[in-house]
Amino acid sequence: MGEKASSYTILWASQTGNAEWIAKNIHSEAKERGYVGECFGMDAYEKAQLDKIRVLIAVTSNTGDGDPPDHSLKFWRFMRRNKEAGYFNNCQVAILGLGDTNYSNFNNTAKRLEKKLKSLGATVFYEKGLADDAEGLENVVDPWIEKLWDALPKVLEKKSEGNGANGDVDNLANKVEAVKIEESPTNTNPYSGEERAKNVPPEAQKYLNLENSLIEPTTNPYSGEERAKNIPPEAQKYLNLENSLIEPTTNPYSGEERAKNVPPEAQKYLNLENSLVKNKEKEHLGHALTLDFSGLQSGMQLSGMPRIPAASAKLVRLEKTRSLNEAPTTQCVVTPTPITEAAVSRVQCLTTHDAVKRTLHVELDIGDGLEYEPGDAFGVVAPNDESLVEAVLERLVPSTAEGYQTLYNVEGESLPTHLQNSKSVSLADLLRYVVDLTTPPRKALLRLLAEYTTEVEEKTKLIYICSKQGVSQFNSVREQVPTLLDILKTFPSCNPPVERLLDALPPHMPRYYSIASSPLKYPGKIHFAFNIIDYKNLYDVPRKGVATPWLDQLTGFVAARSSKNPTILDVAAKSIKVPIFRKENANAFTLPSDTKHPLILIGPGTGIAPFIGFLQHRQQQLKIRKSMGGVGTHPSRDIKKEFGDIWVYYGFRERAKDYLFEQELEEFVKDGTITQLRLAVSRESNKVYVQDLMRQDLDKLYDLIINQDCSTYVCGDAKGMAKGVNDVLVEMLVQHHQLDAVAANKLLIEWMGSRKYLRDLWA
Numbered sequence: 179m180g181e182k183a184s185s186y187t188i189l190w191a192s193q194t195g196n197a198e199w200i201a202k203n204i205h206s207e208a209k210e211r212g213y214v215g216e217c218f219g220m221d222a223y224e225k226a227q228l229d230k231i232r233v234l235i236a237v238t239s240n241t242g243d244g245d246p247p248d249h250s251l252k253f254w255r256f257m258r259r260n261k262e263a264g265y266f267n268n269c270q271v272a273i274l275g276l277g278d279t280n281y282s283n284f285n286n287t288a289k290r291l292e293k294k295l296k297s298l299g300a301t302v303f304y305e306k307g308l309a310d311d312a313e314g315l316e317n318v319v320d321p322w323i324e325k326l327w328d329a330l331p332k333v334l335e336k337k338s339e340g341n342g343a344n345g346d347v348d349n350l351a352n353k354v355e356a357v358k359i360e361e362s363p364t365n366t367n368p369y370s371g372e373e374r375a376k377n378v379p380p381e382a383q384k385y386l387n388l389e390n391s392l393i394e395p396t397t398n399p400y401s402g403e404e405r406a407k408n409i410p411p412e413a414q415k416y417l418n419l420e421n422s423l424i425e426p427t428t429n430p431y432s433g434e435e436r437a438k439n440v441p442p443e444a445q446k447y448l449n450l451e452n453s454l455v456k457n458k459e460k461e462h463l464g465h466a467l468t469l470d471f472s473g474l475q476s477g478m479q480l481s482g483m484p485r486i487p488a489a490s491a492k493l494v495r496l497e498k499t500r501s502l503n504e505a506p507t508t509q510c511v512v513t514p515t516p517i518t519e520a521a522v523s524r525v526q527c528l529t530t531h532d533a534v535k536r537t538l539h540v541e542l543d544i545g546d547g548l549e550y551e552p553g554d555a556f557g558v559v560a561p562n563d564e565s566l567v568e569a570v571l572e573r574l575v576p577s578t579a580e581g582y583q584t585l586y587n588v589e590g591e592s593l594p595t596h597l598q599n600s601k602s603v604s605l606a607d608l609l610r611y612v613v614d615l616t617t618p619p620r621k622a623l624l625r626l627l628a629e630y631t632t633e634v635e636e637k638t639k640l641i642y643i644c645s646k647q648g649v650s651q652f653n654s655v656r657e658q659v660p661t662l663l664d665i666l667k668t669f670p671s672c673n674p675p676v677e678r679l680l681d682a683l684p685p686h687m688p689r690y691y692s693i694a695s696s697p698l699k700y701p702g703k704i705h706f707a708f709n710i711i712d713y714k715n716l717y718d719v720p721r722k723g724v725a726t727p728w729l730d731q732l733t734g735f736v737a738a739r740s741s742k743n744p745t746i747l748d749v750a751a752k753s754i755k756v757p758i759f760r761k762e763n764a765n766a767f768t769l770p771s772d773t774k775h776p777l778i779l780i781g782p783g784t785g786i787a788p789f790i791g792f793l794q795h796r797q798q799q800l801k802i803r804k805s806m807g808g809v810g811t812h813p814s815r816d817i818k819k820e821f822g823d824i825w826v827y828y829g830f831r832e833r834a835k836d837y838l839f840e841q842e843l844e845e846f847v848k849d850g851t852i853t854q855l856r857l858a859v860s861r862e863s864n865k866v867y868v869q870d871l872m873r874q875d876l877d878k879l880y881d882l883i884i885n886q887d888c889s890t891y892v893c894g895d896a897k898g899m900a901k902g903v904n905d906v907l908v909e910m911l912v913q914h915h916q917l918d919a920v921a922a923n924k925l926l927i928e929w930m931g932s933r934k935y936l937r938d939l940w941a
């Protein structure tokens with residue numbers, strides 16, 4: 179390939195924002211290092227001029243069952259159609275895949291991309307990285323990016339020297355040193371650490387050596403507190419190191435400064451009693467994390483810190499305000515298809531009060547605004563918990579009036595997708611709808627928070643957590659599933675500006691649900707069913723999901739069903755609206771159009787939801803056919819022949835408590851819509867799962883799948899159930915089809931491609 183390329187192209191494909199964020203960070207770091215190039219989402223592949231790319235860095239995640247993110251499907255169609263073998267002959271590639279080992283098709287998209295690019299002539303210049311969300315993406319992503327900088331110079335020329343690996347200091351020891359260093363400060367800000375350090379008199383210089391002061395137990399004579407006691411009065415002022423490392427003393431974002439600027443008429447909102455959420459509801463909010471810093475030793479060198487996210491988003495304050503009485507607005511939310519406000523028309527609790535999970539079944543009135551097929555999914559735009567939003571606002575901005583009333587535009591070059599509609603938006607709506615407050619933090623967020631933490635000990639701890647040495651504490655942070663508020667509570671002197679948080683918080687994503695109804699049975703309505711996510715983490719701290727507790731609250735905490743009978747709440751009169759939108763690229767998990775086609779439907783728990791829609795549809799199709807009458811001597815029997823068998827494998831814990839859709843399923847059996855209903859009960863006398871029942875039925879399954887060309891659908895948990903079901907299908911092929919396990923797995927993958935074996939899974 180000879181000569182080095184003069185520029186690079188980054189292509190990313192992202193479903194929930196991670197790959198986009200990582201790709202854009204690689205892009206800004208590459209530019210800082212003196213390279214020239216461009217960064218595109220895969221949907222903009224035409225602009226990227228693929229045939230001219232010499233150095234390609236591709237970052238892609240997965241969705242569905244090892245499928246490419248929705249917005250990249252056009253790119254994949256293009257790649258499939260492109261038959262020219264040497265199309266990428268001049269292209270050198272490096273691929274970073276984001277996946278999750280809870281799914282059996284781990285990082286399938288990155289693997290497929292590499293294979294495809296190679297088959298079209300591309301050469302790999304740096305081995306692909308396959309990151310695992312189950313363990314934390316950073317474990318692979320950070321070292322992969324670090325080594326990319328060694329690999330890149332071999333294929334790409336630099337246009338300038340750039341300003342180095344990391345404009346920020348790479349380890350804490352260096353950072354502390356930087357305070358001490360007196361020569362050639364680059365920053366002439368009189369409030370900067372370096373400038374202030376210059377003015378520290380010699381007798382106080384030793385106290386600037388933070389290495390020994392930050393991390394030890396307070397009873398250690400060298401600990402910060404103990405030493406502080408012994409510091410002579412004239413040096414006390416230099417103990418206020420907080421501002422020397424990070425912010426000018428007149429930091430406009432500091433609580434005090436901002437409070438000064440609140441106009442008199444808004445001062446009352448500083449009194450948080452006037453806030454929208456009752457204090458009582460906030461009591462459960464904000465739990466400091468349980469962390470162990472015994473590994474953080476005095477003077478230790480910390481390394482492998484992530485980069486501080488580049489400052490890109492700008493909050494531009496407008497002269498407009500919004501009234502306190504106005505409802506939150508979803509205008510700022512970026513969705514792939516337009517949002518419809520759907521009224522809730524019925525809510526039913528499908529479980530008893532003593533069931534392990536609480537499951538709701540909701541009916542929405544969609545009028546004729548949204549067309550769908552059974553098995554399609556739709557997105558719900560749910561806000562972050564209101565009391566959490568308000569508590570975070572109170573913590574970040576001293577005036578709730580600011581948060582609720584003042585409007586801003588979010589501006590900046592190449593804003594991430596989720597910020598692109600943030601115009602005339604209040605800070606509260608940004609926190610409600612735009613940024614994620616509940617997903618375990620990325621290291622880069624913690625690194626950013628460290629920049630805005632004034633207490634040196636807290637700052638050191640934050641930096642430790644995101645260093646290589648502090649990985650066990652980083653994992654512990656993730657395991658505790660903290661909200662942003664919890665992190666801020668753990669580090670009370672951390673006061674990041676909202677603007678900078680926009681650069682580091684992940685996007686707040688809509689939640690997708692399978693439709694559990696057929697438009698033939700319920701025209702103008704969609705049904706869906708979900709478990710309310712509400713649990714305790716390993717330290718017994720309550721945690722909850724975003725959309726499901728919100729829906730529960732919104733629909734008025736519908737009473738649990740009694741052991742047999744459902745409680746149905748007719749809520750049409752209450753005009754409760756849920757913002758929803760049609761899922762892009764729907765129709766992946768839908769019924770075959772030919773009703774003769776037999777089906778095997780496997781869906782324990784709420785995995786049964788899309789199949790309720792399938793069954794209603796087949797039931798209605800049969801009714802319609804019957805109502806049209808038949809010909810010949812046995813019209814009813816002949817019509818029935820037009821409908822293939824349906825075997826359903828369904829599971830729950832206890833029949834009396836969480837047998838979801840019990841009445842409806844039993845009616846399907848009675849009227850012949852379901853040929854065979856196999857029920858797996860896992861918490862009564864025996865532990866029986868759907869895969870156990872399938873194993874008992876291997877002969878029948880073989881007959882249906884091979885002899886009758888049946889389609890098999892699986893919906894639900896990716897890890898336990900879907901893997902178990904896949905194993906049974908492999909067993910069936912090994913025992914009855916004379917294949918070895920490898921060939922059987924290969925055949926199953928072929929079936930996925932031909933839509934004979936379809937899965938809709940979640941981790």
Ligand SMILES: Cc1cc2nc3c(=O)[nH]c(=O)nc-3n(C[C@H](O)[C@H](O)[C@H](O)COP(=O)(O)O)c2cc1C
Pocket residue numbers: 191192193194195196197198238239240241242243244245247276277278279281282283284285286311315939940941
């Ligand atoms: C509904 C869903 C399905 C997924 N399917 C797979 C999969 O089949 N294989 C895999 O390796 N990862 C899978 N993942 C994991 C994502 O690839 C991973 O979480 C990634 O970090 C998401 O990055 P993004 O935010 O850029 O989309 C799935 C995630 C979700 C939410």
